[in-house]
Amino acid sequence: MLLTVARVGRPHGLRGEVALDVRTDVPQERLVVGARFVTEPAAAGPLEIAHVREAQGRWYVTFAQADDRTAAEGLRGVELLVDSDEDTDDDDDGWYPHELAGLRAEHVADGRPLGEVVGLEHLPAHDVLVLREPDGARTLVPFVEAIVPVVDVAGGRVVLDPPGGLLAADAANLVVSDETRGTGEEA
Structure with missing residues (x-):
């Protein structure tokens, strides 16, 4: 089963960076350079993180497949997914x-x-x-x-x-x- 890690938000700047609406409790583990995600809709991906940063509690990434603002705008609303079999989080207070x-x-x-x-x-x-x-x-x-x-x-x-x-x-x-x-x- 596929689980949502984040949803792509609005572009930030001119070089393809986007804000993420994070859905994981461990963004520092999931959102790393080189991480690849299948997407919903599937036609938007897969996407690979080329650059990542966190500022004031918000996460921003640039994908290798979108290096300008126009391409980043096209990803708005796309969900980044991982296979739940890869998820080993045993959080007693979190449910999918x-x-x-x-x-x-x-x-x-x-x-x-x-x-x-x-x-x-x-x-x-x-x-x-x-x-x-x-x-x-x-x-x-x-x-x-x-x-x-x-x-x-x-x-x-x-x-x-x-x-x-x-x-x-x-x-x-x-x-x-x-x-x-x-x-x-x-x-």
Whole structure:
């Protein structure tokens, strides 16, 4: 299985350098001169790193196949991939999207089913689980320990402690409650 190491961002300068949106916990090991990556889309690669630097927490690379700004702009959005068989990271606190997809989501309080994890999205602030609720609603759940305290891949589940209103079912219950409460006034 192929895993995303980084996504190519905007060009930086005129000589083909690009910013990377890094998806690995070990960029200093993955992003080295001479590293070759298969790509998504496949037609964009393979790509080989010719130059790499890190500045203020951002990673920048130049690929041997793109030595000017125009060529670099053509790589924007391309994902750099590695074979997961090469990945020996045993991080207990990190999961790949393919490990999370299909896990059932349960409520922390009573274990009731909340839906199924159908994906993982990388947003600027933090990752989010894509949850398909029982009614089919698609909900983005912040993938932070306070809301997702348990990830049990072997057990096939994640446990959620969602704040009120996060899930579509919560919002539906609020509307029903407001409609049935009434105003208490007689006409």
